[in-house]
Amino acid sequence: QVQLVQSGAEVKKPGASVKVSCTASGYTFSSCYMYWVRQAPGQGLEWMGMVDPSGGSTIYAQKFQGRVTMTSDTSASTVYMELSSLRSDDTAVYYCARDPREPFGGRRFDYWGQGTPVSVSS
């Protein structure tokens, strides 16, 4: 069965960087896009960007351009999201989510990781 397993909780100081991993199993890793979505405490969902594991191409939300890097390691079936210059308002749960990349279903996020809490505090 499809599983996305994320790395554990992180506590960081302002100005630091965080790197969150998401390891996939149960499907052909390179055949699906992977997205990152975050959710601040008590708030809604915010799309951060995507990576295509088959070639490494990325699209980032303008808000995060210059601060976020999404990469993939096909040998480990793992994608990574690194966010730099952390601020207190980056405190959130960060999720990875898979897009089955089917021809007639549009883009959709059918499987999600369990979430990685990131806390930014001095």
Add this chain to the structure above:
Amino acid sequence: DIQLTQSPMSLSASVGDRVTITCRANETSSMYLNWYQQKSGRAPRLLIYVASSLQSGVPSRFSGSGSGTDFSLTISSLKPEDFATYYCQQTYSTPFTFGGGTKVEI
């Protein structure tokens, strides 16, 4: 960026009620509109994609409709496990924005 506005922000309903949540986009999303359910402390779960297609494993009491800028999610007969927050999302153009969410309280 396409902005999505959900209404209502919250609602209180009883088991067995028919519930409808709406999602309005400030520009066309064509048919590329998804709905997710999120329970407290859990990752979101895909319910509906491309406006009206039911995701595998999702009960048939959930349905979606709409196109262009106006969409809706309907729960035909509310069950206790449907207490959750529901989000719409457009995937017509990046960034793939989400609505602000609708909290359904039983």
